[in-house]
Amino acid sequence: MAAGDSEFGLNVDILGITLVHPYFWGCEPIGSEALQPEAKARSKRVLVCVAEKDVLRDRGRLYYVALGRSGWMGVVKIMETEGEGHGFHLIDLESHKAKDLINRLAAFYNRDKPHFL
Numbered sequence: 001m002a003a004g005d006s007e008f009g010l011n012v013d014i015l016g017i018t019l020v021h022p023y024f025w026g027c028e029p030i031g032s033e034a035l036q037p038e039a040k041a042r043s044k045r046v047l048v049c050v051a052e053k054d055v056l057r058d059r060g061r062l063y064y065v066a067l068g069r070s071g072w073m074g075v076v077k078i079m080e081t082e083g084e085g086h087g088f089h090l091i092d093l094e095s096h097k098a099k100d101l102i103n104r105l106a107a108f109y110n111r112d113k114p115h116f117l
Contacts, residue, residue, distance in 0.1 A: 044074035
């Protein structure tokens with residue numbers, strides 16, 4: 001598989017993708033999940049981020065809708081960045097929209113984190 005973008009002159013071979021410590025739960029606990037049932041109770045929110053010009057935007061939106069309708073008891077929210085494509089925040093880290101996305105992700109992750117002096 002290859003990814004290219006004539007605007008930036010990129011032509012990159014994609015060898016695969018990784019999910020680093022994926023955070024998926026199911027209805028029934030499996031394996032080590034059964035040893036820590038309280039962990040599932042603490043993780044009840046999902047933020048799906050998509051970009052308006054991303055070819056995968058509709059799949060992200062579909063995941064958002066499907067998760068919301070699935071009977072899952074958590075909160076799911078979606079954030080769409082207008083006028084941008086896939087991975088835009090990695091191409092220009094200093095752009096206003098990249099900083100906005102990163103700040104919103106940080107706020108999402110830190111929402112319930114205790115603050116220490």
